[in-house]
Amino acid sequence: MNRRPTLAVVGATGAVGAVMLQMLSQHADVWGEIRLVASPRSAGRKLAVRGEEAEVLALSEEVLEGVDVALFLVPEEVAAQWAPIAAAKGAVVVDNSAAFRLDPDVPLVVPEINPHAVRVRPRGIVASPGDSTLALIVALGALHAEFGVDEVVVTALQAVSGAGQEGVAALRAQLSTVAGTELGAHPGDVRRAVGEDTGPFAAPVALNVVPWSGAPAEGGWSSEEAGLRAETRKILDLPRLRVVATCVRVPVLTTHSLSVHARFEQPVTVERAHEILATSPGVVLYDDPGAGDFPTPADVVGTDPTWVGRVRRTPDDERALEFFVCGDNLRKGAALNVVQIAESVVSTLRPESGKRPEFGDS
Incomplete structure (x- = not known):
């Protein structure tokens, strides 16, 4: 490429946007101009990126002119409206929302698992999976490459930041209400104390767990559970993989944890699983329970890898493993x-123009 590509970060002022600006300042600098974009109410703010202050621009068609790669870190409805506009103007869009994840013409990419998928993007859009899927898939994908996964049962213990800044604010407010009290010893006392201040959650999350996340989906499942199932199938290219998920909000600010039961096509051993996980990109194996070594959200928050521990062979089934994973839901x-997808996209841009290949090119 004769020039470095122009990058737009749409949603730069949000919680994920703040982490993104840190990463752009820390990663190898492959970008030329970086435009910080947000809603009109945030326009004019100054944010630091690559050691310099940049002014936030209001999202508009003009702002998207001349952009080579556009990162969308915005709610689903905003991405659904604006990502196709950015793509039509010649940008490759990398979208973090659920708007395009299950679109058959949009690749769903995890660079450690299916990096090749980024090259074929008929709509000019590449999707990134949901945060619970990403906590699961790097470790599961590594084991699948060796043993062939046949069934997955997951309980996702989701941090409140997965519901955005409103979720974080709700937990902090509830913690201040219950701290230093005797609440939690009688039916309904926490709910009465918190009152209507449950934020985006169906029940208080302080001193509690809430077995619901997302919107209602078919059969009594939630959209988060259905998404985890469908996204796992798509990333692994296993459309009939048996996946069952239960999503639970827990009183943790940041970092999702998952308890995983995975059954494979071949017999498995803990020793071989340890060898695979210990050498897999993006995975940290931390598994010595006798010494107190296993991942917890409080230890994993702020780190990039997926941390894996409590690896056990399922009793009475030589083809199944149980394990526990933690992953920072705002980072990986x-x-x-x-940003990993975006950096992969750069290598696919046309050297002479910096633009993406024509639709359908690989």
Whole structure:
């Protein structure tokens, strides 16, 4: 490429946007101009990126002119409206929302698992999976490459930041209400104390867990659970893979944890699983329970890899493993995977123009 590509970060003022700006300042600098874009109410703010202050621009068609890669870190409805506009103007869009994840003409990419998928993008859009899927898939994908996964049962213990800044604010407010009290000892006392201040959650999350995340989906499942199932199938290219997920909000600010039961086509051993996980990109194996070594959200928050521990062979089934994973939902669960995809896209841009290949090119 004769010039370095122009990057737009749409949603730069949000929680994921803040992490993204840190990463752009820390990663190898492959970008030329970086435009910080947000809603009109945030326009004019100054944010630091690559050691310099940049002014936030209001999202508009004009702002997207001349952009080579556009990162969308915005709600689904905003991405659904504006990502096709950016793509029509010649940008490759990397979208962090759920708007395009299951679109058959949009690749769903995790660079450690299916990096090749980024090259074929008929709509000019590449999607990044949901944060719970990303906490699961790097470790599961590594084991699948060796043993062939046949069934997955997951309980996702989701941090409140997965619901955005509103979720974080709700937990902090509830913690201040219950701290230093005797609440939690009688039915309904926490709910009465918190009152209507449950934020985006169906029940208080302080001193509690809430077994619901997302919107209602078919059969009593939630949209988060259905998404985790569908995204795992798409990334692994296993459209009939048996996947069951239960999503639970827990009183943790940032970092999702998942308890995973995975059954494979071949017999598995803990020793071989340890060898695979210990050498897999993006994975840290931390598994010595007798010494107190296993991942927890409080230890993993702020780090990039997926941390894996509590690896056990399932009793009475030589083809199944149980394990526990933690992943920071704002880093690998959002910003890091998006920036990894974007950096992969750069190598596919036309050298003479910096633009993406024509639709359908590979």
